Every structure is written in C-alpha cells, then in structure tokens.
Amino acid sequence: MKSKNKGKDFGIFALPGMFCFFAVVIIPFIYGVYLTFTDWDGVAEVKNFIGLANFQKVIEDHEFWTSMLLTFKYVILVVLLVNIIAFAIAYLLTRGFKGQNFFRAGFFTPNLIGGIVLGYIWQFVFSRVFVNIGESTGWSLFEASWLSDPNKAFAAMVLVSVWQLSGYMILIYVAGFMGLSEDVMEAASIDGASGWLKMRKIVLPLMMSSITICLFLTLSRAFMVYDVNLSLTAGGPYGTTEMAAMHVYEKAFTSRQFGAGQAEALILFIVVACISGLQVYLTKKQEVEA
Amino acid sequence: MKRKMAAKVIAAGLVVAMTAVGLSGCTFGFASDPDDPNEVEEEIPIDMSVDSFQYDSSLNGTSITLLNSKAEIQVALEEMGKVFEEKSGVHVEVMPVTDGESPYTKVVSLYNSGTPPTLSILDTTDVIALAEEKGEDLSGENWTAEAEDYLTKVNGKVYSFPLCIEGRGIIYNKAAIEEALGEEFDPSSIKTREDFTEILEELVAAGVEKPISVAKEDWSLGAHLLQYIYETYDGTSAGAQEIIEEIKDGSLDLESYDRMTGFLDTFDVLKKYNVAKADPLGADYDEMAIDLADGKTVFWVNGNWAWPNLEEAGAEKEDEYGFLPFFMSDDETDFANQMIQGSPSKQIMMDGQMASEEEKAAAREFLNWIVYSEIGQQMLVNTCNLIPPFQNNPYEPADPLSRDIYEKVQRGEAFNASAIVPNDHWSVLGAAMQKYLAGRSDREELIGSIEDYWAEQE
Numbered sequence: 001m002k003s004k005n006k007g008k009d010f011g012i013f014a015l016p017g018m019f020c021f022f023a024v025v026i027i028p029f030i031y032g033v034y035l036t037f038t039d040w041d042g043v044a045e046v047k048n049f050i051g052l053a054n055f056q057k058v059i060e061d062h063e064f065w066t067s068m069l070l071t072f073k074y075v076i077l078v079v080l081l082v083n084i085i086a087f088a089i090a091y092l093l094t095r096g097f098k099g100q101n102f103f104r105a106g107f108f109t110p111n112l113i114g115g116i117v118l119g120y121i122w123q124f125v126f127s128r129v130f131v132n133i134g135e136s137t138g139w140s141l142f143e144a145s146w147l148s149d150p151n152k153a154f155a156a157m158v159l160v161s162v163w164q165l166s167g168y169m170i171l172i173y174v175a176g177f178m179g180l181s182e183d184v185m186e187a188a189s190i191d192g193a194s195g196w197l198k199m200r201k202i203v204l205p206l207m208m209s210s211i212t213i214c215l216f217l218t219l220s221r222a223f224m225v226y227d228v229n230l231s232l233t234a235g236g237p238y239g240t241t242e243m244a245a246m247h248v249y250e251k252a253f254t255s256r257q258f259g260a261g262q263a264e265a266l267i268l269f270i271v272v273a274c275i276s277g278l279q280v281y282l283t284k285k286q287e288v289e290a
Numbered sequence: 291m292k293r294k295m296a297a298k299v300i301a302a303g304l305v306v307a308m309t310a311v312g313l314s315g316c317t318f319g320f321a322s323d324p325d326d327p328n329e330v331e332e333e334i335p336i337d338m339s340v341d342s343f344q345y346d347s348s349l350n351g352t353s354i355t356l357l358n359s360k361a362e363i364q365v366a367l368e369e370m371g372k373v374f375e376e377k378s379g380v381h382v383e384v385m386p387v388t389d390g391e392s393p394y395t396k397v398v399s400l401y402n403s404g405t406p407p408t409l410s411i412l413d414t415t416d417v418i419a420l421a422e423e424k425g426e427d428l429s430g431e432n433w434t435a436e437a438e439d440y441l442t443k444v445n446g447k448v449y450s451f452p453l454c455i456e457g458r459g460i461i462y463n464k465a466a467i468e469e470a471l472g473e474e475f476d477p478s479s480i481k482t483r484e485d486f487t488e489i490l491e492e493l494v495a496a497g498v499e500k501p502i503s504v505a506k507e508d509w510s511l512g513a514h515l516l517q518y519i520y521e522t523y524d525g526t527s528a529g530a531q532e533i534i535e536e537i538k539d540g541s542l543d544l545e546s547y548d549r550m551t552g553f554l555d556t557f558d559v560l561k562k563y564n565v566a567k568a569d570p571l572g573a574d575y576d577e578m579a580i581d582l583a584d585g586k587t588v589f590w591v592n593g594n595w596a597w598p599n600l601e602e603a604g605a606e607k608e609d610e611y612g613f614l615p616f617f618m619s620d621d622e623t624d625f626a627n628q629m630i631q632g633s634p635s636k637q638i639m640m641d642g643q644m645a646s647e648e649e650k651a652a653a654r655e656f657l658n659w660i661v662y663s664e665i666g667q668q669m670l671v672n673t674c675n676l677i678p679p680f681q682n683n684p685y686e687p688a689d690p691l692s693r694d695i696y697e698k699v700q701r702g703e704a705f706n707a708s709a710i711v712p713n714d715h716w717s718v719l720g721a722a723m724q725k726y727l728a729g730r731s732d733r734e735e736l737i738g739s740i741e742d743y744w745a746e747q748e
Contacts, residue, residue, distance in 0.1 A: 042398045043423055127572055145572030148506075148728065236508070237571045237728065238721040253395045255714040256419070 036263040041256060054259040063239070064264055067247040068271075070154070071223060074243060077158045078222040082165045083214055087207075089166070090173030104174060111167040119231025122160045123147065126232075150240035153233050157241055160228055165221065169214045176210030208287040215279055223272045244268050334672040334688060336665060341377065343663030345655070350379030352652040354645075357385050357400070357407035359393035360453075360636055362598055366674040373669065374659055380652040394419070394713070406641045408653045411453060414442055415713055417637045421449035426642030426650060433661040433680065439706055440634040440679040450637035451657050454676035457613065457632030457695035457704060458514050458593030460486075460502075464610035466585030470496045482627055483556055483617040490563050493588060500565040503578035503590040504727065511727065512720025514593060515557065515616075516740075517709050519549045522618050522626040525705035527633075534709060538744045544737045552618040552626075554733055560591060561727060570727045579603040591616070594677070594691040601689070612694040625705065632695050632704035634679050718743055 036054050038047040058064060089107060093100050110118070127145035134142030146152040180203065188202045204211075226245040229235065235242035235250070242250070248268060252261025358367055364386050371382030385407060387393045394416045400406045401424060417425070421444040428434070429448045434441060440452040467475040470493055480486050493501045505511070520530040533549075536542035544550045565587045566573035579599035581587040590596065597605075605611065618626040640653050660666040661680050670678050671685035677692050677699070678685070687693050698704045722739035725731040 043401065043420060045423070127574065131569075131572065144569035148569050148571030236721070236724065238724040238730075239718075250714070250717065253392055254717050255712070256394075 032262055033266060036259060036266055038259060040258055042252075042258045050259070054263040057257070057260040058263045058267060061251070061260065061264070063242070064244070064247055064251070067242050067244050068268075070241070071225075071244040074154070074158060074161075074225070075219065075222040078161050078165065079215065079218045081158070081162045082169055082218045083211070085162065086166045086169035086214065087173050087211075090170045090177055093170070093174055094177035104170065107170050108167040110164045113164075115164070115227030116231045118160065118164055119228045122156070123232050126156050147233055148237050150237055153237060153241045157225075157228065157233060160232055161222065161225065164228070165218055169218065172210050172214050172217075173207070176207045180206055205286065205288045208283060212280060212283040212287065215283060216276055219276050219279060220272060223268070223275075336373075336668050336672060338373075338665055340664045343377075343659055343666070345378045346651070347379070349648065349652045349655060351381075352379075352648050353381040353383065354408040354649050354652050354656065355383045355385055356638075356656075357387065357393070357397060357410035357412075359387045359396075359411050359413070361386065362595075363674045363676070366669070369673055370660075370666070370669045373665060374656060377663075377665070378652075378655060378659070380655065382656060401643075404644065406644050408641055408645050408649050409638050409656070410641075411636050411638050412450075413635065414450075414637055414708055415710060417442060417450045417639050418444055418710060419713070420639065421447075424639075424641060424643050425449035426640040426645075428640060431654070431657070433658065436661060436680040436682045437634075442634070442637060450639045452634035452679045453636045453638055454634065454670075454674075455632050455679050455695065455699060456593055456595060456635040456677070457630055457698070459591075459613035459615050459630040461582065461590045461592055461596065461691065462612055462614055463582050463585060463588050464612065466498075466582075466588045467493070469585065470498045470588065472496075477612055477614055480614055481622045482620045482624075483552075483559065484620045486556075486614070486617050487559055490559070494563070498586075498588060500563055500567060501588045502560055502563045502565060503581055503587045504560050504564045504566070504570065504573070505575055505578060505590075505592065506566075506571045506573045506724060506727065507575060508720025508724060509716045510592070510720075511723035512716035512718070513711075515591065516553075516719055516723055517711065517715075518616055518618065518626075518631070519547070519553050520709035520711070521631055521705075521707040522549050522553075523707075525625055525629070525707050527707050527709070530707050530709035534711065534744070537741070538747060540741075540745070544741055545734075549618060550737065554736075556617050557726075561729075570729075571724060575599070576603075579605075589614075594689075594695050597675070597689045597691045600691075607689055609690060611690040613691070613698070629703050629705045630695070630698055631707065632677075632699055633706045633708040635708075712747055715743070 035047070037049055037051060039050045039053075040047040093104055093107075113121070126147050130142040131145055133139070134144075146156045184202065184206070185198075188198050193201060224245050225243055226249070229241065229243050229246050233241040235246055244264075245268065248261050248265045251264055252258050255261075356367065356371070358364055364384065367384045371384050375381050387396045393410070393412055397406065397410050397412065397416070397420070406424070412420070427447050427449060428451065431448075431451075433451070434448055437452050440455065441448050442450055442452070462475075462477060464475055464477070467489075480489060490501055517530075520533050523529040523533040533542065537544065561567070561570070564570055564573075565578075565581060576599065578587070578590055578592075579596065580603040582590045583600055583603040583605040600611065601607075613630045615627055615630045618624060621627065638657065640650065640657075642650075645653070660670055661682065667678070667680075667683045668685055670676055671683065671687055675687060675689060675692065677687050677696050687696050695704065719740060722731070722736055722743075726733075726736045
C-alpha cells in the first residue's frame with residue numbers, strides 16, 4: 001500500500017518544491033560556480049574557460065581581504081552586542097510587568113523598517129542631527145559627522161545594525177523565556193539556586209536552543225550585510241567601511257570583473273557556511289531538555 | 291515589586307530613546323532628493339502648430355521601449371513619448387533605471403533575460419562597452435551630420451545618438467559676489483588661478499568667510515574633477531586617450547606632469563576656501579545648493595546638472611549663474627583657463643540584436659523626430675531641459691547654467707573632450723581623492739594611487 005503510492009506522493013508533495021528549489025537555488029548556484037572558471041563579462045556571447053585565473057585575481061585583490069577582515073571585526077561586534085542586549089532586554093520583558101507587550105512591540109519596530117530606509121534615517125541623524133547637537137553644545141564627539149571618519153563610520157555601522165537586529169532577537173529570546181517551565185524554576189529556587197547561579201546553571205542551558213537560532217541568524221545576517229552598508233556609509237569615507245558583500249558587488253558590477261566578483265562571492269559563501277555550520281554544531285551540543 | 295518597577299523604567303526609557311531616534315527623520319524632514327522625478331516644475335508651453343516632420347504611416351501601432359538612466363527627465367521623456375505617439379502612432383514605453391541600480395547592470399540583465407530595450411540612454415563608457423556586441427550601427431543616419439563634433443565612434447562606426455551636452459566648471463552666483471564686494475563682477479576678468487585666488491581673498495575680506503562648496507561625492511571628485519588631468523591635455527578626446535595610454539604604460543611621470551600639478555594646485559585652493567573645510571567629507575550635496583542660492587557661498591564646483599538642486603534651493607531662472615573654467619595654471623593663454631569643459635554625456639544606443647526590423651525603424655523615426663521635428667526640438671530643450679548637441683536645433687535652454695554652457699559652446703569657449711576611463715575609475719580614484727580632500731593623504735600618495743590604478747588596467 002505504502003510503496004504503491006510512493007511515486008505519486010513524491011510527485012504531488014515533493015516535486016513542486018524540489019523543482020522550485022532547484023530552479024532558483026541549486027542550478028543558479030552551480031551555474032555561478034561554473035562562471036568563476038570563465039572570463040565572462042556579463043555581456044559577451046562566448047564564455048572562455050580560463051581555469052583558476054579568477055581565483056588568482058582574488059588572491060591578489062588586497063581590498064577584498066581588507067574588507068573580509070573588516071567584516072570579521074563587524075560580525076564579532078554585532079553578534080556579541082546584539083545577543084547580549086537582546087537577551088538582557090528579553091529577560092527584562094518577561095518579568096511580567098504591566099505593558100510589557102507594548103515594549104516588545106516597541107523594540108521590534110526598528111526591524112520593520114527596511115535596511116535601506118534605516119540607513120538613510122541614520123545617515124541624517126549622524127551627519128545632521130549629531131552635528132547640530134555638537135555645534136550647540138560644543139561636544140567634540142559630535143563636532144564632525146561620524147560618517148566622515150573611518151573609525152566612527154565603522155562604529156556607526158555597528159550601532160545601527162545592533163539597533164535594527166536586536167528587536168528581532170528579543171522576540172526569539174522572549175519566546176524562549178516564555179517556554180521555560182515554571183516547575184523547573186521553582187524547583188531550582190527551592191534547591192537554593194538564585195540570581196546568577198540560577199541563570200548560569202538553569203536558565204542558560206534551557207535557553208540554548210534560542211541562542212543557537214539567534215546566533216545563527218545574527219551571524220549570517222551580519223556577514224551578508226549590504227543594505228545598511230550601502231545607504232549609511234556607501235563604503236565611505238574613502239572606501240574604509242566597505243564590507244565583503246559590498247566589495248563583491250562593486251567588483252562584479254562597477255569594476256565589471258564578473259568572474260573575479262563571482263569567485264569572491266563563492267569564497268564569502270564558503271566562509272559564512274563553514275562558520276555558521278560550526279556555530280550551529282557547537283551550540284546544538286550545549287542544548288539540554290528540561 | 292521594586293525590581294519590577296526598575297525593569298519597567300529601564301525598558302520604557304530604552305523604547306523612548308529608540309523610537310525618538312527613529313522618528314527624528316520625520317520630524318526634521320529630509321532634504322529633497324536631487325533627482326526627484328515627480329518634481330513639479332513650471333512648464334514652458336510647446337508650440338504644436340508647426341510640424342514639418344514626415345511620419346511613416348506604416349509604423350502605426352509599433353511599440354518600442356526606451357530605458358532611461360537620467361532620472362530627472364523621466365517625466366519629461368514620458369511626455370515626449372506621449373506626444374510622439376499622438377503624432378506617429380508609435381508607442382514609446384519609457385522604463386526608468388531606479389536609484390541604486392546601475393544603468394549598465396540594468397541593460398545587461400535585460401539582455402540576459404532576452405528582453406532588451408529598443409533604445410537605452412547610457413553613459414558613453416557603457417555605450418563603448420556594449421556597442422559592438424549589441425548595438426545597431428547608426429553611422430548612416432542623417433542626424434550624424436548635425437552633431438558631427440559630438441559623435442562617439444567605436445572603430446570608426448557610430449553606435450549612439452548624443453542626447454545632450456553637459457558641461458562643468460566652477461559655478462558662480464553673480465549677485466552674491468556683487469553684493470559681497472559691492473562692485474560689478476565680470477567673470478571674464480578671472481583668467482588664471484592667481485586671479486581666482488585674488489577674488490577669493492577679496493571675498494574673505496568682505497565677509498564671505500568660506501566662498502566655495504566642494505562636493506565630497508566620489509563621482510564628483512573621481513570623475514568630474516580628476517578627469518581634468520586627462521581632458522586638458524590638449525582639450526580633445528583623442529588627446530585624453532593618448533595621455534591615458536602614456537600613464538598606463540608608465541612612460542609619463544605623473545609627478546612632473548604639468549596638468550597633474552596644475553590640477554592639484556587649484557584643488558588645494560578649493561580645499562583652502564571650502565565651506566566645509568572643518569569636515570570636508572561631512573559636506574552635504576543639498577546643503578551646497580542652498581548655500582550657493584542663499585549667497586553663503588558664491589562658488590560651487592559642479593556642472594549644469596546642478597540646476598534642479600539650485601532651483602529647489604530657491605534660485606530663479608532669471609538669476610545670473612554661470613561657469614568659470616577650472617583653472618589649471620597661471621597662464622592666461624592656456625586654453626584650459628579660457629574654456630570650460632562641455633561634452634556629450636548621455637547617449638542613446640539602439641538594440642541591434644533582438645529588435646525586429648519594424649521596431650528598429652520606429653526607433654530610428656523617434657530619434658529623427660527629436661532632431662528634425664519642430665516639436666521634438668522644442669521638447670528636448672524645454673521639456674527635458676537639455677542642451678541639444680544638434681546644430682539645427684534653434685531653441686535655447688531656459689535655465690542659466692545650461693544657457694551659459696550653450697552660449698559658451700556657440701562662442702567656441704568650450705572644449706569637447708571626454709576621457710574614456712574604466713567603469714570603476716570614479717569609485718576607486720574618487721576614494722583616493724576623498725582621502726586627499728580630507729587631508730588624510732598627501733600628493734605623493736594620491737599620485738601613487740592613480741599610477742597603481744592605471745598599472746592594474748589591461
């Protein structure tokens with residue numbers, strides 16, 4: 001009975017999904033990998049096979065490695081800050097006080113604004129509002145636009161990303177906290193665990209599944225950051241805040257080196273896949289059941 | 291309970307802070323988009339009574355597409371398309387290239403998806419990159435004779451229709467200068483860098499503390515300013531090409547190239563009197579337009595495309611704005627000090643690969659209509675507000691910046707040289723120029739980056 005319908009079931013349930021998945025993910029991906037071995041410029045009719053020459057170009061492209069390094073710095077800061085802040089706020093927001101739903105919604109709002117719009121809003125804040133504050137108060141921190149100094153522009157990027165991403169992670173952590181069993185908490189209290197001890201020994205292990213998903217989401221989103229990068233700093237001042245994804249785009253479409261850009265994209269993909277895979281594997285191992 | 295209260299207060303504080311920052315964008319209001327296609331402008335009426343153009347009735351019902359990469363004329367082009375359709379029966383669909391999308395990327399992706407536009411408005415470099423592979427040979431068209439000096443040729447063939455002339459230099463606000471100095475200002479009296487510095491000094495003494503605006507945008511610094519070093523070699527496109535080849539193969543030492551040092555000397559003057567001297571990379575483009583219109587500054591290094599911004603900032607069409615050349619030396623006889631740069635910047639390429647014969651014929655008719663019909667001529671100048679490169683077009687642009695360029699072209703006070711540089715020139719060297727503008731690199735480093743950039747090109 002079961003085996004009789006196997007082909008039909010597959011045809012009805014899996015095939016449409018598989019077809020779409022292959023059509024929009026797998027085949028373009030394989031095609032993309034193929035393009036890294038050609039000299040295609042995006043226009044030409046013929047694509048010449050040139051072996052590993054594109055990867056050679058990537059190795060020689062110092063800016064790519066600089067932007068990779070910068071992206072790593074950015075990712076570490078964003079992932080840490082987002083998760084710490086989101087965890088702490090989520091903890092506050094599950095204490096059961098009046099109006100906490102309102103606050104949850106409030107914190108989530110920045111996440112509803114698209115990255116591009118968000119970038120423009122903050123660009124205005126950094127280069128106009130802050131400068132005006134600086135002018136009227138004389139605070140040297142706000143004297144010049146943050147976006148015209150390489151270090152401050154980088155800080156601005158981190159700040160805005162943290163502000164945007166935290167809301168989403170708060171939501172996941174809140175769900176995690178709500179799922180904590182009252183029985184276990186009560187048992188821990190009766191056993192004399194309180195404060196930090198309870199947090200470390202009971203809450204954190206039980207929250208591991210939320211932490212896994214939040215770390216994964218922040219890692220991948222931070223690595224692939226493009227929209228905020230584009231609208232907030234546009235890689236400036238003088239190219240010092242150009243993250244890896246932006247560099248890949250510039251390489252392919254502004255410098256019109258499609259092959260090299262594609263090769264860089266592939267390398268970025270492998271790096272992100274390895275790191276997030278490793279992270280999921282490691283944090284999953286820490287997960288426990290109540 | 292107390293703890294709960296504290297948590298509540300902290301959370302409330304954070305929410306307020308976050309939303310306050312989020313909303314501040316709305317309360318203060320954004321500076322308007324310089325290329326806002328929906329901007330309502332007073333229109334110059336088009337005289338439709340005379341039209342001697344011969345329409346080909348067999349094309350009635352044909353539909354063509356036009357990819358537009360010049361956002362500020364989107365509405366005007368749509369209007370042109372509508373009028374053309376009424377007259378000829380050919381439907382012109384105008385597709386905009388949205389902000390943040392490069393025209394080249396757009397046209398390439400349209401080709402790759404098998405639906406290229408019949409006509410595409412592109413930058414000269416893009417036309418050169420695509421012409422031989424995709425473009426239709428337009429060498430035999432009649433209008434080539436009307437715009438002889440403004441044609442772009444790829445291996446001797448014309449693949450593109452020059453849509454407009456754009457010029458750049460140092461924009462002045464005559465009224466503001468006269469008000470500050472209390473005397474008549476004659477732009478033609480400024481003949482050298484020395485004269486220019488002198489008037490700047492006078493202006494500072496008269497209370498205009500920082501008389502110049504310099505845009506920090508990489509396209510402005512990397513393309514419009516730095517390219518003077520190629521274009522003023524001898525004021526021709528061929529000369530620019532020649533000097534680029536010499537830089538590429540290393541036979542020209544940029545350190546001792548007089549146009550390089552001349553350019554940087556003038557750029558240093560601009561830096562010194564820059565209104566945003568304290569934070570040059572924090573300068574805001576829209577604010578520069580407002581400063582110039584208000585007379586807070588009196589010069590702005592830019593081109594005639596700045597007019598919509600100036601107009602939005604309060605400048606009137608009757609006001610006297612015009613261009614000084616970008617001075618390259620202290621030599622009065624130097625052509626670069628007497629002429630401003632004006633060359634065709636946007637070109638229309640016709641698809642030669644996928645378009646049917648009928649579509650091509652309709653597209654040809656549309657181009658001819660722009661050049662030869664009285665209505666098309668008027669609309670190019672008055673509706674689109676462009677400077678026509680065609681000598682048979684009798685209409686004059688209405689805004690002071692375009693009119694100044696138009697008059698300079700007529701009087702032979704403009705040189706037509708456009709350097710053909712790789713597509714990332716503006717962004718890579720724009721960044722190097724930004725660094726120099728901010729005072730974070732010296733001449734040596736800047737020249738080094740230019741040499742490195744060219745050494746990498748094949």
